[in-house]
Amino acid sequence: MLDILETSALAAGQAILEIYRAGPAVTYKADASPVTDADHRAERIILADLAAAFPDIPIVAEEEVAAGRVPDIAGKRFFLVDPLDGTKEFVERNSHFTVNIGLVENGAPVVGVVYAPALGLIYSAAAGMAKKAVVEDGQVTGEWTTIGCRRCGDRPMALTSRWHNSPETISFLTDQGISDHEAVGSSLKFCLLAEGIADIYPRFSRTMEWDTAAGDAILRSAGGETLTMAGNPLGYGKRNQSDDSDFANPWFISRGKA
Structure with a gap:
């Protein structure tokens, strides 16, 4: 499975780069978030690849959900797809955007691929092992490298959202005595934790699954964790939530090794 997900993410990323270099056409969804032709083109590629290879596994994809097309996932493992995570980064010509493909089983993410096409990096994980590789011209070059979280020292490094930071996040960092922090876009924050470059990512603003x-x-396979404010692992497949929409996440804290 992982080979297929990696190949699909690479193909979607190449399509995104073509539009990135040419200049994207931007529209806005009902929630005022931007969407581009790259989002739609990449999602079509991934949906076709996954449907062909895994016809029995439902796919929950961002733009499909926005269009009202949500498959039945009750009691099933399912894919979660964000074809272009960090659309604002993409529109602003920042390189921190990614292609995200994850597999959820029993409410937990167990397989993941994150490809950052403008950075030429791909991360993937399955069966409790996380790895990273360099990409050139849409192909992995050289060997995959196994990655893992580092043990947090006396001076932890935090990551925050570039576009969705919040006063609560700043208060948390202050309360924890964390002075070193960097704003990073998209799902790259999880990957930087997973490869031991940073230690903690508090997210006190809205995200979707x-x-x-x-x-x-990738983070969990690298030895890290993502916990809600109640201290429970962040769950997936959240439907019919009384306080938010389907697939919306609560606030959480992701971290490497304590």
């Missing part, structure tokens, strides 16, 4: 599943799978 397709934003987090792939990166979260």
Whole structure:
């Protein structure tokens, strides 16, 4: 499965890069978030690949959900797809955007691929092992490298959202005595935790499951964790929530090794 997900993410990423270089056409969804022709083109590629290879596994994809097309996932494992995570980064010509493909089983992300096409990096994880590789011209070059979270020292490094930071996040960092922090876009924050470059990612603003599943799978496979404010592992497949829409996440804290 992982080979197919990696190949699909690479193909989607190449399509995104073509539009990135040419200049995207931007529209806005009902929630005022931007969407581009790259989002739609990449999602079509991934949906076709996954449907052909895994016809019995439902796919929950960001733009499909926005269009009102949501498959039945009750009691099933399912894919979560964000074809272009970090659309604002993409529109602003920043390189911190990714292609995210995650597989959820029993409410937990167990397989994930995150490809950052403008950075030429791909991360993937399955069966409790996380890895990273360099990409050139849409192909992995060289060997995959196994990655893992580092043990947090006396001076932890935090990651925050570039576009969706919040006063609560700043208060948390202050309360924890964390002075070193960097704003990073998209699911790259999970990947940087997973490869031991940073230690903690507090997210006290809204995210959706397709934003987090792939990166979260990589982080967990690398020895890290993502916990809600109640201290429980962040769950996936959330439907009929009384306080938010389907697939919306609560606030969470992702971290490497304590």
